[in-house]
Amino acid sequence: MAKRANGEGTICKRKDGLWTAAITVGRDEKTGKLIRKYVYGKTKTEVQEKKTTLFEQSKGITFVDADKVTVEQWIKKWLETYARPKVRQNTYESYESVATRHVIPALGKNKLTKLQSNQIQTMINEIIAKHSPRLGQYSFAVLRMALRQALKEHLLLRDPTLAVSPPKKVKKEVRQLTVEEWNKLFTEAKKKSGMHLAILVEWATGMRREEILGLRWCDTNLDKKYLSICNVVIVTKAGPQFSIPKSKSGFRQITIPDFVANELKHHKTKQTAERLAAEEWHNHDLVFCRKNGLPLEPRDFSHRFSEIAKDAGVSSTFHDLRHDHATRLFAEGKHPKDVQDRLGHSSISMTLDTYTHHVPSRQTTIADWLQTTIPSAAKS
Structure with a gap:
């Protein structure tokens, strides 16, 4: 009797009324036994269609190997x-x-x-x-x-994750710092070398930590008062490394106020003097760096900020300052699109979903506007 080719098989009706079919997709290399796959359906036509699909998916050695792959x-x-x-x-x-x-x-x-x-x-x-x-x-x-x-890759016929109920996203409460808290942070930061200006830039821009640490002087235009985001410092097992923003929207320009631009100019002058006096300097053109010019370790930077916040009596992480920047902009009625562009979000829905419901004054503003536009005939 001739051996059946891969894909051949009979369709039959079971005692419970279901139709079934099996096809041979190969042989086990070790045992030599046939590897068979089964399909089921309520009608013969349904099973025939599933059988044809299974046969097409089982072509090639990869599908056979899938039975062995963990x-x-x-x-x-x-x-x-x-x-x-x-x-x-x-x-x-x-x-x-x-x-x-x-x-x-x-x-x-x-x-x-x-x-x-x-x-x-x-x-x-x-x-x-x-x-x-x-x-x-x-x-x-x-x-x-x-x-x-x-x-x-046709190693699976179905996605087992579809029936899974993943945990719901737990949003961290976004809280805007008070003016008093900001003053405490800056007062304490002035005691820590290099941190005051970094926190000031964060206050003015809402940049990500990796963007702050990757900012280079060549990416700044202090006369026109903007910073370009095109370089970041990331955490790796080998230490801090340079990279580029994750998405296209991460590449952007952020305008800064006069005071921040002037503070950066003073910092650049001071850093130039330090570079000339240093015995060793790695010129990566970084705005914020170690005493030898190498990039700061992101986790150490966050830890230093946490110490400042703790000493200042302010409950905040460095990333919270990014959230604070966005909530301040919304509180002042800035357009969501402008906030999105400033933060480098890939979609405006991300910006709106994260921040706008934390600005209750928007509803008050709407009510006040409606109060001034009531049609005269509506009044009793």
């Missing part, structure tokens, strides 16, 4: 082959860390094609219970990216 093996391949070439080094290291510490220990031994939604849900629930909803959400996001690439 979740751990695939995630590691995805990290190296797909993630590393497309994202910045710090983003790749973040993916790798969450995969190694959380996803692989929970799901890595499972066969890729056998991974179930309930297993993913259990992983997320445990991460939330042991750590935080944010980490659970991020772990799920990394796993989902890897699995969707497996779908594109």
Whole structure:
């Protein structure tokens, strides 16, 4: 009797009324046994269509190999082959860390094609219970990216993440600092070398930490009073490294007030003198740098700010200052599009969703305007 070719198989009706079909997609290299896949449906036509689709997807050795690939093996391949070439080094290291510490220990031994939604849900629930909803959400996001690439490669026939209920995003309350709190911060920052001006620039621009630390003198025009964002300093295992903004919207110009421009001019003069007097200087043209010209370590920078805030009695992180800048702009009635451009958000919906509901005075303004426009005939 002739051996069936891959894709051949019979369609039959089961006792429970369902139709089923199976096709052979290959042989196990070690045992020599046939590898068969099954499809089910309510009608013979439905099963025939599923069988044809399955046959097309099973063409090639990759589909056969998928039966042997574990979740751990695939995630590691995805990290190296797909993630590393497309994202910045710090983003790749973040993916790798969450995969190694959380996803692989929970799901890595499972066969890729056998991974179930309930297993993913259990992983997320445990991460939330042991750590935080944010980490659970991020772990799920990394796993989902890897699995969707497996779908594109036809290593999976279905997406097991579709039936999973990921944790809801927990928004951090955005609070605007008071004038008194800002004065306390600046007073305390003047005691810490190099921090006062960095905080002032943040107050005036709302730049990201990586953008502040990556700002170069060649990116400034202090006479026309604007800063160009085109270089950043990121955190990596090898130490701080230069990179570019993540998205196109990250490349932008930010105008600054006269006082900030003048303070930067004074800082540049002072830094030039320090550079000439230094025994060693690495000329990266950075506005904010170490005493030898090398970039500041972002985490150390944030830690120094935390100490200033603590000593000043102000509850704030450096990133909170970015939020403060945006809320101040909205409180003054600035157009959302202008705020979006200033912050470098990729979409205006991100800006609106994050900030506008924290400005209750907008509703008062609307009510006041309506009060002045009441049609005369409406009054009793």
